[in-house]
Amino acid sequence: MNNIDTMSVNAIRVLSADAIQKAKSGHPGLPLGCASVAYELWAKHLKHNPKDPDWKDRDRFILSGGHGSMLLYSLLHLFGYGDLKKEDLMQFRQWGSLTPGHPEYRHTVGVEATTGPLGAGMGMAVGMAIAERHMASVFNKEGYPVVDHYTYALGGDGCMMEGISSEAFSLAGTLKLSKLIIFYDSNRISIEGSTDIAFTENVQKRMEAFGFQTITVEDGNNLEEIGKAIEAAKADTERPSFITVKTQIGFGCPAKQGKASAHGEPLGDDNIKAMKENLGWPSEEPFFVPEEVYAHYKEIVEGLQPAEDAWNKMFAEYCEKYPEMKELWDTYYDEDLAEKVCDDADFWAYDDKADATRNLSGKMINRIKDRMPNVIGGAADLSPSTKTYMKDEGDFSAENYAGRNMHFGVRELAMTAIGNGIMLHGGLRAFVSTFFVFSDYTKPMARLSSIMGVPLTFVFTHDSIGVGEDGPTHEPIEQLAMWRAMPNFHMFRPADATETAAAWYSAVTSKRTPTALALTRQNLPQIEGTSREALKGGYIVQDSKKAVPDAIIIASGSELSLAVEAKKVLAEDGIDVRVVSMPCMDIFEEQSEEYKAKVLPKNVRKRVAVEALSGFGWDRYVGLDGDMIGMNRFGASAPYSKLFPYFGFTVENVVARVKAL
The missing domain is CATH 3.40.50.970 (Thiamin diphosphate (ThDP)-binding fold, Pyr/PP domains)
Incomplete structure (x- = not known):
């Protein structure tokens, strides 16, 4: 590793450690341990352009171990994504900052997915790789690979312990998603200590069984070894690849390196000072990065532009040669x-x-x-x-x-x-x-x-x-x-x-x-009065003839027909009710107060809700004076024609409950 590469890797470590220390909160272990992997990938192999973060044929990078977010923020800052400033790193984990505790999609430019729950990023990476293969099959023409990019994900032992990663990787192997490349940060440390206390399986054998090519990098700080592993992963066009990188959590910090205490707490001022001395960093000043390091990253970014320029030229020719595909492309990306x-x-x-x-x-x-x-x-x-x-x-x-x-x-x-x-x-x-x-x-x-x-x-x-x-x-x-x-x-x-x-x-x-x-599984009748008003979440299906209804019956799904039939029976006894369908409470709550009051006027307090599920949450609509016909226990094994009457979902019971009010 030459000096400028060493300095560039250590810049990631220093910025990450300083930001976490200033916040007095965060996870320095992963950024320090994986800085070399991230630098080698982003600087020399990842197809991306910080000047155009949304370039459609960019490679995707997902930090599945989202707790290590300062690794990603340091990268985004050094590569110039979205003009993420040093001041933004100084506001790590603070109110309103661009650097929240875990990466958030649409919040920080360059973040491809919101990751926090371990393993989630692995599953989303598989989805992205599936999308790439499908889009390529639809749009690519001979000589015009307009969809041709890789999906990378980085995670650690926690991601591999979570069951979601096994579910996702099993499918990825079955589908032979060869443009999916997973980095496994194998530092053998979790929050409680050595992973040996709970995780002794041979992860590589598991990944082989799933159908992955498995590659091991013995030294997680050897850029050349990491680079060769990435190229070997790309060379396999039949299988997704799983690169185990043997790292040391908290690398560079003498008192914390390789220890569980490096995982989820700031290193401390003294330990950061010792880390900077150990790494040969030229200044103890927090957030200091030498100008030659910034210049080096700027040079790397300039070198990334030609790849997109070439793609843009190819895509323009593609659109001219295949105008029907250009029209289809625009259709796929049309949000409206x-x-x-x-x-x-x-x-x-x-x-x-x-x-x-x-x-x-x-x-x-x-x-x-x-x-x-x-x-x-x-x-x-x-x-x-x-x-x-x-x-x-x-x-x-x-x-x-x-x-x-x-x-x-x-x-x-x-x-x-x-x-x-x-x-x-x-x-x-x-x-x-x-x-x-x-x-x-x-x-x-x-x-x-x-x-x-x-x-x-x-x-x-x-x-x-x-x-x-x-x-x-x-x-x-x-x-x-x-x-x-x-x-x-x-x-x-x-x-x-x-x-x-x-x-x-x-x-x-x-x-x-x-x-x-x-x-529903069971058949339901088509109901007179249902309409596109359902798009408002709740609406009047059948109204009372009176200016002020005697009562309101509110229902959703299969129980709406009970409400409608109950209205007919009640009318025979001179009780004139309004029937309201509530297919989507969430959208109903988004409507104006005027609309909600029109559907459920406050002066009608006699209300019965009917739903063959838990009644939790219906109190906001039935109020203290109303009633709820729902489920307050688990169901039973029997034909539904037996269960509905047993649990009170009948016209007769709806009528009785309305009358009881």
């Missing part, structure tokens, strides 16, 4: 595409026969896929049940990257991270699917969807005790409340074809909010 192609009578058309909303959703998916060629998605081995298969679009596989139907296998957690990664890549619109009760397995990655503002679509079927014979293990009870509790997330539970169409329209037109559809 859904509004343009899904807002017509045919999209909203349906027949009057009773049908399960999962079936109706399946029909909508097949309408959407013909209008939006960039839609890709699938299920966790459940597409025949969740009705998420796109006809005549082929299966995405190692033999056919052009297929639009994803087979995620029984891997709900990784499926969701992969869906996020596909969306983060750009150009594609993804959906994922499983049974509603198993949405628990998707939740941690869906939470990241919400935080990142990634409008991934979730199709959750078998949405209540209507699952029936499978019993309490498969009957969702508390799940709907869980999803409604999450910020920036739209949870739709449609009642019929019109509301299912509305749910899908809302999902595919959303720009910054993920959407989930909770859908």
Whole structure:
């Protein structure tokens, strides 16, 4: 390693340690240990251009070990991304800064994904690699590889212990995603001490079993060895690659190097002074970087420009030679595409026969896929049940990257991270699917969807005790409340074809909010009065003839028909009620106060909500004087025709509860 390379690597270490020390909070171990890996990759192998961070054919880099965020921030500063200043590094972990504790997508220029939960970045990297292969299969022509880039992810022992990485890498190996390259920071230290206390497996053998090429770098500070490993990874065009880099956590700090105490706490002023002396750093001044180091990074950045210039020239020729592909490219990247192609009578058309909303959703998916060629998605081995298969679009596989139907296998957690990664890549619109009760397995990655503002679509079927014979293990009870509790997330539970169409329209037109559809297994009638007003989240389906209704019945999904029938029975007794459908509380809460008061006037305090799931959260609509017909226990194994009456989901019970008010 020549002197300027040594200084450039150590600049990453010094900036990271100083920022963490100033914040009195953070994780110095990974930045110090992995600085050489990051420098070699970013300076000599990564196809990127800090002057154009959104270049579509750039390589992607994801720091899966997001706790080591100062490694990434130091890189972004030194390479000049988004004009991230030294002052921004000084504000690490502070209110309103561009350098939050863990990397946040859309918050800091150059951050490709929000990472924090360990292993999440690995799953999203697999999604990005899938997107690259699919886009390449659609757009590349002989002599014009307009989509041709790698996806890199860096993580450590924690990422490899989390089950999500195994789920994701198992699929990546099956799909032979050869443009996926994983760096494993193998320092054999976790928060509690040596990894031997809980993690003694042969990680390389596991990755070999998944179908990865495995490479080992014995010295994590040897740039030449690291560079050769990266080139060997690129040379394998049949398998994804897994590079184990043997590092020392907290490298360079004599008192902390190789110890668990280097992981998650500032080094301390004395230890930073000793580190700088040990590394031969020319100044003890915090955040000091020599001008020749900045000049070197600037020279590297200038050398990155020609790659994009060449791509731009090739792409211009491609567009001229294949104008139809240029038009398709623009279609894929059109954020307003859904509004343009899904807002017509045919999209909203349906027949009057009773049908399960999962079936109706399946029909909508097949309408959407013909209008939006960039839609890709699938299920966790459940597409025949969740009705998420796109006809005549082929299966995405190692033999056919052009297929639009994803087979995620029984891997709900990784499926969701992969869906996020596909969306983060750009150009594609993804959906994922499983049974509603198993949405628990998707939740941690869906939470990241919400935080990142990634409008991934979730199709959750078998949405209540209507699952029936499978019993309490498969009957969702508390799940709907869980999803409604999450910020920036739209949870739709449609009642019929019109509301299912509305749910899908809302999902595919959303720009910054993920959407989930909770859908029935059992057939539901088409309800008179449902309309596109469902796009407001809650609306009047059938109104009272009185200026002030005697009561209001609020319901969602399969229970809306009970509310409508109860209204008829109550009318015979002179009780005139309003029926409100609440397919999406989240969107209803986004409406104006005037609109919400119009639907649910405050002077009507007699309200009954009906939903065959947990009643948690309904108090905001029924109030202290109202009532809730819901589930306060787990379900049971029996036909749904037996369960619904047993648990009180009948017209008679709705009528009785209204009268009791």
